Amino acid sequence: MTDLRFCLFGAGEMATIHAMNLISDARVKIAYVVDPSAERAAALALATGAQVVDTDTAFADPTIDAYVIASPPRTHADYLDRAAQTRAYVFCEKPIDHDMGRIQACMAALKGREGFVQLGFNRRFDAQFVALKQAITAGRIGSVEQVLIISRDAEAPPVEGFIQSSGLLKETAVHDFDLIRWLLEDEVAEVYVMADALINPEYLTVGQIDTTTTAIRMAKGTHVTVLNSLRAAYGYDQRIEVLGTLGQASVGNVPESLVILSTVDGIRGEKPLHNYHQRYAQAYRTEILAFAETVATGGMVTPDATDGLRASAIAEAAILSMTTKAPVAL
Amino acid sequence: MTDLRFCLFGAGEMATIHAMNLISDARVKIAYVVDPSAERAAALALATGAQVVDTDTAFADPTIDAYVIASPPRTHADYLDRAAQTRAYVFCEKPIDHDMGRIQACMAALKGREGFVQLGFNRRFDAQFVALKQAITAGRIGSVEQVLIISRDAEAPPVEGFIQSSGLLKETAVHDFDLIRWLLEDEVAEVYVMADALINPEYLTVGQIDTTTTAIRMAKGTHVTVLNSLRAAYGYDQRIEVLGTLGQASVGNVPESLVILSTVDGIRGEKPLHNYHQRYAQAYRTEILAFAETVATGGMVTPDATDGLRASAIAEAAILSMTTKAPVAL
């Protein structure tokens, strides 16, 4: 049994999810945890049998097979730059960075190693979306003409909690932008965004919006609509519909349970799973275990750094469209 | 355009439904209305352009093409006996009578004319059930093995309103007994009934029950379960499932509208249409217009008097099973 030595940057929520999923693979040994909070690092190290080290130690050890970057977004690019100097695989939470210039600098550093850096687009590993893509790839709906993605959070954050955010388009819609590239195996040619603060107009005071309607034309001509919102009272709303020449394939929400209550108030089904933790728990697991498998067996990862670049470029164009109130070509 | 002269016995709710549907067929002329209540008869005659007459006059007129018997059940057999002496078609609400002996006497009087007497089993004309039967007949599910019929009223009557009733099995389940004969094109071989007053134990004081579970074995071996109840809080529950060698065909309830409300309380659809008036409005119309068409063009009606006899015989066996607490063969 190969022993795969992993180093984890970050010891917060996302890092913990990845760590716990990783250790269920008997081949994986989490060697190091790196985090500015000594307390948090120690806790995760204890839970995983890892050692707390500093960044330099982490990158100096040539026996590390894989770096997992699950620290805050602003730290991703720096870690990637250093990881680029090693021969190790990298798993990096999206985005590479919030700034396109910084992303491009990072891509330059990674040149030739893009295929060894897996980006954290977890939805590609969701069983429902995988089944949807299989239906499309198998030709069940013919050539794709019109796509709809609905992606809404259940609960909008308070204004103060939103100040540091890179916003709805870069934080949330970027997942949808990656999804359509993957689902359609095509690139975005043009994007138009209509954006407003309809849920909470105060978001505008911190430069944020909460509701977007995005119209995309793909290189092959396919129309894509992405509806994003920071709030859906009924829960985390994650749906996709794909119309093709032979019909439509769609995936609806995953309910909390299948119990149906029929009463004087109507026929009531359960709400969708409430947040990304619940909805994508299994996708996170499949994603990181697929990464571990690639580390074990060799070859290229997917989605890779270039996919990260492309999704960020679409988000960047979307923001430009929002600002200029005009469609933006990519 | 043929002029079809109809005579209507009864001027209550059911008679009015039939009359209003009939006059939408331009060939139909409602000539006579017969009802012990002069006031009610006059109202329906006014609405339909008919004349109020007595029973003797009604049966003495050789120009009448069709008698429609929509008066109370206890009057059906007498009217049928007299109609049997004419050459006219007859539409008779179910049942022929609540007493099997009386039904058999009536069948004797009708001998040779059974196929000219249509019984009011409206559900055979429901578009959903017709589509279900077509799927079965077309072989979509292969040979039928196990059938489930759920038939529940929305609201249970008060005890006093239930004294005169012939009961859940003869009033309600008799429709289901007819449905399975029609759907499966097979006869009932054996019936077992479990019956209780679970909704309102006071029903027992007037000899009534409100909840029945009926297990039937058909002549060809098919298992049928009929679940009846006098109350379903969510409305009139009318469903059928048919399992065959190749799969299952089923029909669920028809909702009041297709509006789905997704809120913090769940994903809520509308309740089923609330009662037989609403659920079967179109079936009543199709049923009586099919009768009028047969009157116009000749030939035999369906379901006919023999179907009425058979359904009542099953109900009779069901009651015997309930009483003897044992399966009853037919």
Place this chain on the structure above:
Amino acid sequence: MTDLRFCLFGAGEMATIHAMNLISDARVKIAYVVDPSAERAAALALATGAQVVDTDTAFADPTIDAYVIASPPRTHADYLDRAAQTRAYVFCEKPIDHDMGRIQACMAALKGREGFVQLGFNRRFDAQFVALKQAITAGRIGSVEQVLIISRDAEAPPVEGFIQSSGLLKETAVHDFDLIRWLLEDEVAEVYVMADALINPEYLTVGQIDTTTTAIRMAKGTHVTVLNSLRAAYGYDQRIEVLGTLGQASVGNVPESLVILSTVDGIRGEKPLHNYHQRYAQAYRTEILAFAETVATGGMVTPDATDGLRASAIAEAAILSMTTKAPVAL
């Protein structure tokens, strides 16, 4: 019983639907049919008990209570101009005209009588959409934020059959533009259209497109997306979703029947009703009977000529957006 004298322009498919629905109202007398095809006019006159007359005779008769204009679109404005000179009610199929200048001239002629001219936006009378609007109006979903309308034909016409058409936006999407004004009780502020010929690129040779994605911002800020297409293999696709502060209200397609077939091939429900005749049969009936009721009782119609103008103005802006590839303000 009031006798309402109607005059019908047109004797084609739509005129026949209106005529047949109208004569089920016992108060309505179809006095005249006007159509350039003598044969077609005679047939409809025979079926309705009407007299075939020419346009001048039709407009010269002061006893006419209502004109119903169900002739080809290019004739609507001329008939409206002449009807404007009478005291009669008018029902006019949409659109008033395909040219905005002509529509405005017509509106000038109708000045003061706009509320007596009902426009044929039948979907406002569909029971599903009425129930949806009731849910919104009753406050079930709070303030509306984001709306989705999907409106797709089942089968795309041949290129030659599309030459004379005013196109997907003016013919089909105009219904959706009216629907959102009615549903949201708000006006369109801005429209952006992405339009292509994805189903059949040859449509471009006759200046037509077949797939549109339309993003609309309403005056109150609400986002609306309208997805139109000339073909959906599974049938006529007519759906609406409305997201509000308290949740979402939606209406899906009406299936041909409720039969569900569960086989080795999956769990299969019936396709949606296949075209507007089937899907909106009852809405056409409710629409024209509502018009007859207004004619009988007095008062203003709805939707009226101004609604026709507004919907056409949105379609005009949509076409401008398509051409200029930029959002267009109204």
Place this chain on the structure above:
Amino acid sequence: MTDLRFCLFGAGEMATIHAMNLISDARVKIAYVVDPSAERAAALALATGAQVVDTDTAFADPTIDAYVIASPPRTHADYLDRAAQTRAYVFCEKPIDHDMGRIQACMAALKGREGFVQLGFNRRFDAQFVALKQAITAGRIGSVEQVLIISRDAEAPPVEGFIQSSGLLKETAVHDFDLIRWLLEDEVAEVYVMADALINPEYLTVGQIDTTTTAIRMAKGTHVTVLNSLRAAYGYDQRIEVLGTLGQASVGNVPESLVILSTVDGIRGEKPLHNYHQRYAQAYRTEILAFAETVATGGMVTPDATDGLRASAIAEAAILSMTTKAPVAL
């Protein structure tokens, strides 16, 4: 961290499922595997780090905390008898035995320790059924009146593979009999079974049937219907409906994915998960981890040996009803 020492009887499919689930609990150490097949035992011992021993060694070791009996049914009672002499917890696959006399002898041996023997009624641990029970217990549907359980295998076994089976009622329906006791917190008062070989009449040659319709009256009066069948072309059919005074709670099948394909052939959803491995994978895991938790923390297990006795007694009565063609009281 407590170290819990487990001994496993059996090394087949079910034993392997339990073993793999158990070792994901870090407290559990599988000390011994006992199986007549040395090869099979060795394989499972290797996978779990256990030692292969014989029965006497297994029962002689006083450090064993729990015995898991997942060997063939005919061996259960003997192992239970011996385990009854120890102080260890026991997990035993259902049934205790196929013979009621043997079950009762075993219960006598277990006297006073019934609550330390967990029976393998995995469905009690299924998330859907747990949610259903919670809805009932929370009073969402009021007092229960009428229950329906549908439980059908996807594929019927060949006749030869069915010779040794204890049959549809003791193998399959026994799960449903346990479910209703648990769901309703009530005992069965009376059972009536209609049983036939409709799928494959040759089953009769080995004393087996393949289709049963079971009507049960509970002690509190509730009606229960259980529909069992050895074949459903669309897959493993596992549904429950519970009607109460305030409405109905139901759980349908779990589909393979949520993908909906809308094509010219209809609106198609995925089939249910195909067999008990797939459908109840998580329930098996939850069940055995709940057992491990009880072993770790002390207290009584549930469902226990008495539940095993009761479910078998219902199955026994069901078989008597099938044979005598009459309802059987318990």
